[in-house]
Amino acid sequence: MSKSGRTMTRRMHGVLFKFPGMITCNEFEDFILVYLEDELPPAKKRLFELHLKVCKSCRLYLAAYRRTLAATKALQKDYDALEETVPQDLIEAILATKDDKPPR
Amino acid sequence: MDGKSPDKDQRRDLHGTSFVAPDGEFEDIVRGNIAWMLAVARRILRDPSMAEDAVQLAFAKIHRKLEGFEGKSRLSTWMHRIVVNEALMMLRKQKRENVHPIDPLLPEFDANGCRVDDPFTVSETSEDQLQSRQVREIMKEKIDELPEPYRIVLVLRDIEEMPTSDVAEALEMSEANVKVRLHRARAALKKLLEPMMRGGAL
Incomplete structure (x- = not known):
């Protein structure tokens, strides 16, 4: 969509989102984290999902947000690569100091 | 609410193969867990040598407290908390970078x-x-x-x-x-x- 087309859509949305039962993109933004944790109270969840249905910008935004989250979570599985880089002298240092008196 | 979520145990399953029973030898505990603990400290501190220091401090604490470990949580969960805390303590002493506005x-x-x-x-x-x-x-x-x-x-x-x-x-x-x-x-x-x-x- 062209820039002017988007501006037009935004103006229409600006009016639409003031209707009862509607929330703005800004309010939608504030609900995202809790929505993804599935902890939004039912009434707010309905508002959130209705906004999602009518607002393409927020749909695309949420998709990119989810993708970011998935890519971040994929980093959790990054342990194996480190296995070989544990310095042997670190292991020895830890084992050597274990019999020392704890520092006071 | 979030504190009771099961995701913690799922996370620890990633280290499942490294899990050692509390009565295991300290050396086995060190060798079996040091890799992921180093990874945790590196992620927090971003500096490899500081991460090594944090892991060393964490193991010193683990060794001291191992006898008192009551198994209320999994050993790896307990060790995770210790290495995170040691790394955070070092992070606080570090010169603050990246303080630009978000x-x-x-x-x-x-x-x-x-x-x-x-x-x-x-x-x-x-x-x-x-x-x-x-x-x-x-x-x-x-x-x-x-x-x-x-x-x-x-x-x-x-x-x-x-x-x-x-x-x-x-x-x-x-x-x-x-x-x-x-x-x-x-x-x-x-x-x-x-x-x-x-x-x-x-």
């Missing part, structure tokens, strides 16, 4: 509360692609670009998968504040990753 990275809204950013469609990506070495390197680089107070919350919540309550305690802030920071950190990271997502590389 606002330029946050989404913008007009006077009516409508989103004004230039939308784009994310491409289809498989789990394998997300875990490719290239993507993981980009992710680490971009996470490091986040302002420090936001980076640390994202690392502890989304990578280390600590419950909100534990993160709040470790960082001495309210749970509500952890949630606000986490959301902003994710939104800012999304902004930083946008060129890659637009290009279909992520």
Whole structure:
């Protein structure tokens, strides 16, 4: 969509989102984290999902947000690569100091 | 609520093969767990030698307290908390970098509360692609670009998968504040990753 087309859509949305039962993109933004944790109270969840249905910008935004989250979570599985880089002298240092008196 | 979520045990399953019973030899515990503990400390501190120091301090504490370990939580969960705390303590002493404001990275809204950013469609990506070495390197680089107070919350919540309550305690802030920071950190990271997502590389 062209820039002017988007501006037009935004103006229409600006009016639409003031209707009862509607929330703005800004309010939608504030609900995202809790929505993804599935902890939004039912009434707010309905508002959130209705906004999602009518607002393409927020749909695309949420998709990119989810993708970011998935890519971040994929980093959790990054342990194996480190296995070989544990310095042997670190292991020895830890084992050597274990019999020392704890520092006071 | 979040403190009771099962995600913690699922996370620890990643280290499942490294798990050693509390009555195991200390040496076995060190050798079996040092790799992931070093990874945790590196993610928090970003400096390999500081991470090694944090792990050494953590093992000193683990050795001292191992006898008193009552098995209320899994050993690896307990050890995770110890290494996180040691790393955070070192982080506080570190010179603060990356204190630039997060606002330029946050989404913008007009006077009516409508989103004004230039939308784009994310491409289809498989789990394998997300875990490719290239993507993981980009992710680490971009996470490091986040302002420090936001980076640390994202690392502890989304990578280390600590419950909100534990993160709040470790960082001495309210749970509500952890949630606000986490959301902003994710939104800012999304902004930083946008060129890659637009290009279909992520």
